[in-house]
Amino acid sequence: MASPTRQLQVLDGEDDGTLLKVAFASSDRETVDQHFGSSRSFVIYGVNPEQARLLSVAEFGELEQDGNEDKLQSKLALLDGCIAVYCRACGASAVRQLLAVGVQPVKVAEAARIAELIESLQAELRDGPSTWLAKAIQRTQGGDSRRFDAMAAEAWDE
Numbered sequence: 001m002a003s004p005t006r007q008l009q010v011l012d013g014e015d016d017g018t019l020l021k022v023a024f025a026s027s028d029r030e031t032v033d034q035h036f037g038s039s040r041s042f043v044i045y046g047v048n049p050e051q052a053r054l055l056s057v058a059e060f061g062e063l064e065q066d067g068n069e070d071k072l073q074s075k076l077a078l079l080d081g082c083i084a085v086y087c088r089a090c091g092a093s094a095v096r097q098l099l100a101v102g103v104q105p106v107k108v109a110e111a112a113r114i115a116e117l118i119e120s121l122q123a124e125l126r127d128g129p130s131t132w133l134a135k136a137i138q139r140t141q142g143g144d145s146r147r148f149d150a151m152a153a154e155a156w157d158e
Helices: 070-078 092-100 114-127 131-141 145-153
Strands: 006-009 020-025 041-047 052-059 082-087 104-107
Touching: 020 114, 020 131, 041 070, 041 114, 070 092, 082 131, 092 104, 114 131
Parallel strands: 020 082, 082 104
Antiparallel strands: 006 052, 020 041, 041 052
8 A cells, every 4th residue: 555655744733623624636736737647746635614724635646546445545644533524536346436535536637626615615515515415514514313212202193
């Protein structure tokens, strides 16, 4: 398993748990320009409706699109805690593995700008999340115990 050759972690100690982690497959830290499986680097941001903060950048060596699934393990580990990874493309096996660990792959158009994708995600968080985003938020916040209270309060006819 190839781990990142370089990784920058931003430590400012101000994460109050409200930031959703989102990854971008990017070689220049400005656009999404990489296929997930062969991506040489990922940029991870913490995002909520009001702010976006760079959390980390990880760089891998050269990786070929060769169907070698072992190379995905280190990327999956890197994305631990992320709700989504934005990429140019993602193979079927990688999609299954990402979904199994709770990361939604998001395919974007060529030269999609990270800043614009973050703005769009923030607008969606403010206006009401889509189905996948609502599920991702629920996973990060754990189960909602109020739903059990509501069920208990309902009248049960047998």
